Amino acid sequence: MVINTYIYIILFSLILLSLNTIQVFSANSNSSNPYILSCGSSKDSIDSDGRKWSSDSQYISGNSTTAKAQYQDPSLPSEVPYMSARIFSSSSSYKLSVSPKQRLWLRLHFYPSSYNSLDKSSSYFDVTANGFTLLKNFSASITAEALTQAYIVKEFSLIPIASGNLNITFTPSSSHNNSFAFVNGIEVIPMPELFQTANMVGFDDQIIDEQSSTLQTMFRLNVGGQYVGPANDSAGIKRTWYDDSPYLFGAAFGVTFQAEKNVSIQYPSNVSESVAPVDVYSTARSMGPDPKINSNYNLTWVFQVDSNFTYVVRFHFCELQLTKVNQRVFDIYVNNQTAQPAADVIGWTGKIGVPLYKDYAVFVRDETGDDELWVALHPTVSMKPEFYDALLNGLEIFKMNDTRGNLAGPNPVPSQMLQDAEEATAGANNPSPRAGGSKNKGLVIGGVTGGAAGVVVAAAVCIVVYHRKKKSQESGVGAWLPLYGTSTTMTSRKSGTNTGSTSHVSSLAAALCRHFSLSEIKHGTKNFDESQVIGVGGFGKVYKGLIDGGSMKVAIKRSNPSSEQGVNEFQTEIEMLSKLRHRHLVSLIGFCEEEGEMILVYDYMANGTLREHLYKSNKPPLSWKQRLEICIGAARGLHYLHTGARYTIIHRDVKTTNILLDENWVAKVSDFGLSKTGPNLQQTHVSTMVKGSFGYLDPEYFRRQQLTEKSDVYSFGVVLFEVLCARPALNATLPKEQVSLGDWALHCQKRGALHEIIDPHLKGAQINPECLKKFAETAEKCLSDHGLDRPSMGDVLWNLEFALQLLDHPGEGSVVAEVRASDACAMHIATLGIEEESSTASVPVDGLTDSSVVFSQFVNQQGR
Ligand SMILES: *[C@@H]1O[C@H](CO)[C@@H](O)[C@H](O)[C@H]1NC(C)=O
Numbered sequence: 050m051v052i053n054t055y056i057y058i059i060l061f062s063l064i065l066l067s068l069n070t071i072q073v074f075s076a077n078s079n080s081s082n083p084y085i086l087s088c089g090s091s092k093d094s095i096d097s098d099g100r101k102w103s104s105d106s107q108y109i110s111g112n113s114t115t116a117k118a119q120y121q122d123p124s125l126p127s128e129v130p131y132m133s134a135r136i137f138s139s140s141s142s143y144k145l146s147v148s149p150k151q152r153l154w155l156r157l158h159f160y161p162s163s164y165n166s167l168d169k170s171s172s173y174f175d176v177t178a179n180g181f182t183l184l185k186n187f188s189a190s191i192t193a194e195a196l197t198q199a200y201i202v203k204e205f206s207l208i209p210i211a212s213g214n215l216n217i218t219f220t221p222s223s224s225h226n227n228s229f230a231f232v233n234g235i236e237v238i239p240m241p242e243l244f245q246t247a248n249m250v251g252f253d254d255q256i257i258d259e260q261s262s263t264l265q266t267m268f269r270l271n272v273g274g275q276y277v278g279p280a281n282d283s284a285g286i287k288r289t290w291y292d293d294s295p296y297l298f299g300a301a302f303g304v305t306f307q308a309e310k311n312v313s314i315q316y317p318s319n320v321s322e323s324v325a326p327v328d329v330y331s332t333a334r335s336m337g338p339d340p341k342i343n344s345n346y347n348l349t350w351v352f353q354v355d356s357n358f359t360y361v362v363r364f365h366f367c368e369l370q371l372t373k374v375n376q377r378v379f380d381i382y383v384n385n386q387t388a389q390p391a392a393d394v395i396g397w398t399g400k401i402g403v404p405l406y407k408d409y410a411v412f413v414r415d416e417t418g419d420d421e422l423w424v425a426l427h428p429t430v431s432m433k434p435e436f437y438d439a440l441l442n443g444l445e446i447f448k449m450n451d452t453r454g455n456l457a458g459p460n461p462v463p464s465q466m467l468q469d470a471e472e473a474t475a476g477a478n479n480p481s482p483r484a485g486g487s488k489n490k491g492l493v494i495g496g497v498t499g500g501a502a503g504v505v506v507a508a509a510v511c512i513v514v515y516h517r518k519k520k521s522q523e524s525g526v527g528a529w530l531p532l533y534g535t536s537t538t539m540t541s542r543k544s545g546t547n548t549g550s551t552s553h554v555s556s557l558a559a560a561l562c563r564h565f566s567l568s569e570i571k572h573g574t575k576n577f578d579e580s581q582v583i584g585v586g587g588f589g590k591v592y593k594g595l596i597d598g599g600s601m602k603v604a605i606k607r608s609n610p611s612s613e614q615g616v617n618e619f620q621t622e623i624e625m626l627s628k629l630r631h632r633h634l635v636s637l638i639g640f641c642e643e644e645g646e647m648i649l650v651y652d653y654m655a656n657g658t659l660r661e662h663l664y665k666s667n668k669p670p671l672s673w674k675q676r677l678e679i680c681i682g683a684a685r686g687l688h689y690l691h692t693g694a695r696y697t698i699i700h701r702d703v704k705t706t707n708i709l710l711d712e713n714w715v716a717k718v719s720d721f722g723l724s725k726t727g728p729n730l731q732q733t734h735v736s737t738m739v740k741g742s743f744g745y746l747d748p749e750y751f752r753r754q755q756l757t758e759k760s761d762v763y764s765f766g767v768v769l770f771e772v773l774c775a776r777p778a779l780n781a782t783l784p785k786e787q788v789s790l791g792d793w794a795l796h797c798q799k800r801g802a803l804h805e806i807i808d809p810h811l812k813g814a815q816i817n818p819e820c821l822k823k824f825a826e827t828a829e830k831c832l833s834d835h836g837l838d839r840p841s842m843g844d845v846l847w848n849l850e851f852a853l854q855l856l857d858h859p860g861e862g863s864v865v866a867e868v869r870a871s872d873a874c875a876m877h878i879a880t881l882g883i884e885e886e887s888s889t890a891s892v893p894v895d896g897l898t899d900s901s902v903v904f905s906q907f908v909n910q911q912g913r
């Protein structure tokens with residue numbers, strides 16, 4: 050059965066691939082003169098997608114110089130166009146001749162880096178295009194920092210230019226000394242007119258004309274689906290579609306699904322693939338199966354935007370499950386106003402599998418100081434539809450130029466969390482910029498080679514894997530439109546219960562999860578009664594509790610208010626978890642920040658931590674299959690952290706007490722207090738202190754203070770041996786060579802004596818030799834001394850699934866090996882589509898007792 054699914058997925062992938070190829074091919078033949086310019090480059094070059102970028106030199110007029118970036122951030126999707134730049138110290142223009150009647154996509158690529166020893170933080174500039182102001186006083190470096198990303202792409206859709214002459218002008222800002230402008234890449238791509246009119250939300254019958262404006266793309270989401278990169282977008286328009294889950298509000302995030310194979314996507318005459326590709330229409334998010342729950346909540350997304358602009362919100366729909374009118378009918382709200390009552394997709398399209406989009410416009414006013422755009426769906430109960438449910442396949446948000454032809458907003462304010470991190474490192478790594486530069490270089494080389502090794506591994510398998518793998522890597526590094534312009538710190542803006550003090554939580558994170566009052570928490574935990582304590586760690590205690598009138602069981606983590614470290618970890622946990630939703634990550638329900646308390650509320654996990662089922666407890670031992678499934682679940686969670694998000698997120702504290710189990714034994718990774726986003730970390734070298742737990746620490750990280758996702762892989766290797774051997778990662782009572790499980794297990798494995806140390810409960814019929822061999826080899830590779838030699842979390846996941854196959858079908862190794870080739874696709878679909886059942890259970894207990902000493906600071910002596 051499992052094998053059938055795999056085969057289906059292979060077929061499905063092949064079909065998608067072939068469709069994509071055809072689309073791209075035919076599109077290229079009819080699109081007229083696109084300009085794809087690698088700025089500052091003297092010759093033509095090819096990017097990692099195989100796309101050709103031309104030199105910009107023949108189009109530029111005015112003074113400019115060219116430069117190479119001094120280092121390559123590992124998160125750059127490709128060297129081209131980011132590693133070369135054109136620098137302007139005075140106003141200069143690109144002059145391009147374009148077709149006079151055609152709307153154009155204009156994409157500007159910026160990689161803020163050191164160019165010719167210019168200080169990236171002193172670059173502020175304006176960009177205009179034929180009378181429209183696209184950017185004003187723009188700082189690429191502040192923007193990148195606030196969005197925690199290495200590079201920025203700004204996309205605009207320019208109204209047709211009657212003269213046929215497009216002038217793109219870069220002007221250094223006069224209000225800053227020594228300012229300069231720069232750009233790394235420019236794309237000008239003719240596009241079909243995709244804009245018509247939109248209904249103004251909240252004003253009956255007021256229609257806004259989209260065609261007479263230049264627009265900027267703010268968000269473009271493949272709702273319920275995965276990242277679709279430029280290479281896979283339809284019709285050669287090279288757009289990027291991101292996963293919508295980071296923008297979902299609250300704990301209720303509905304269910305995701307994709308078209309069954311008997312449903313084909315059939316574009317009607319008024320919607321072409323240039324509107325959105327099949328990948329977007331063939332996946333969706335709905336509210337879930339329970340009509341009661343659905344009628345009590347709104348499926349809601351929240352976006353940060355600039356105020357004083359009109360936004361076009363484009364909803365992409367395609368019914369994939371139902372066939373009749375009045376089966377699924379819902380209201381669409383934009384910023385608390387009804388944009389569309391009683392939307393019925395089948396009512397509009399007449400048929401299953403037929404794409405459709407609807408535009409609504411809304412002006413975002415500056416009144417409240419809170420520049421957010423909310424989109425919400427709710428079943429139209431009054432229509433008595435057959436199912437109380439809603440549906441969305443894709444969502445785009447475009448900003449329209451204002452009456453003065455301006456599109457520029459202010460530079461975002463970096464979140465407090467990031468500023469703190471900056472300050473912390475500024476102290477440690479201040480000296481000369483040169484010293485900082487050379488240190489960065491070292492880090493970067495490591496990262497780049499790591500990426501290359503990953504590609505080699507993938508290429509070895511088969512073509513399907515190669516394509517999918519590449520895609521997943523893209524989604525790791527180039528993905529997610531940023532959480533746009535997040536987070537000025539929030540002052541009690543939402544409710545009166547929040548007693549006045551400034552919050553540590555960014556407004557976006559705050560918007561994404563629920564606020565609890567202290568009295569609710571006290572009531573739910575019997576005033577923090579000791580009888581409710583289910584765990585204790587360095588941060589404080591974890592209580593079990595009840596909320597919502599006793600109807601919901603939760604785990605409540607109360608930080609020790611005295612610990613300064615607590616503040617940072619509290620922030621990190623909220624910032625991370627509020628934006629990450631995954632079946633194998635513990636879910637944060639909300640938080641309470643009142644009277645100096647910092648309290649986090651999670652799903653309750655009925656079966657506690659993985660460790661308590663392995664040793665030192667009187668619980669019945671887990672079967673081998675259960676253990677394997679738990680490891681697979683945890684590996685999925687970590688794989689999602691490493692590749693599913695915009696940035697590689699490094700957990701930094703992977704251990705058996707941070708893997709929790711719900712009532713169905715589903716594994717959930719917990720405790721994000723130490724997590725860091727990868728590239729940002731490397732760029733600003735935040736890692737002046739080694740953190741983590743003894744026994745699980747990557748020796749390379751320890752030696753070189755260089756944090757990569759491979760550090761998590763190492764820790765996970767220890768977890769695998771812990772699961773197999775049922776003993777702690779460190780046990781000081783054993784003879785010296787046996788104290789560290791990682792070292793001891795490796796030693797036994799190399800001697801071929803692993804069977805001597807495996808959990809006696811597993812001996813006998815439980816593990817067959819093939820399965821054990823695969824599992825042990827995987828764990829061994831995770832513990833490789835050098836990060837580069839360790840597999841990626843994705844590879845670990847393959848291998849564990851393979852081991853599970855070997856357990857179920859011993860002797861079918863060869864069949865399974867072939868099937869394994871499709872696992873990259875399976876994984877991708879699984880990890881991104883799996884958010885279905887919102888689980889109710891979790892006890893985030895961490896750092897429990899015994900030998901896993903969490904040590905807080907290991908100051909880098911060399912860094913000073
Ligand atoms: C928005 O417009 C109002 C009224 O013109 C003005 O007072 C306010 O400062 C503007 N806000 C921003 C962020 O530009």
Ligand SMILES: *[C@@H]1O[C@H](CO)[C@@H](O)[C@H](O)[C@H]1NC(C)=O
Nearest residue numbers: 345346347382385386425427
């Ligand atoms: C859904 O959103 C609308 C518009 O903001 C609001 O009026 C309604 O109360 C919300 N419903 C629920 C159940 O939250």
Ligand SMILES: *[C@@H]1O[C@H](CO)[C@@H](O)[C@H](O)[C@H]1NC(C)=O
Nearest residue numbers: 261262263449450451452454
């Ligand atoms: C955008 O600019 C054009 C040209 O200046 C103008 O006609 C149009 O009304 C502007 N759009 C909006 C929404 O103000």
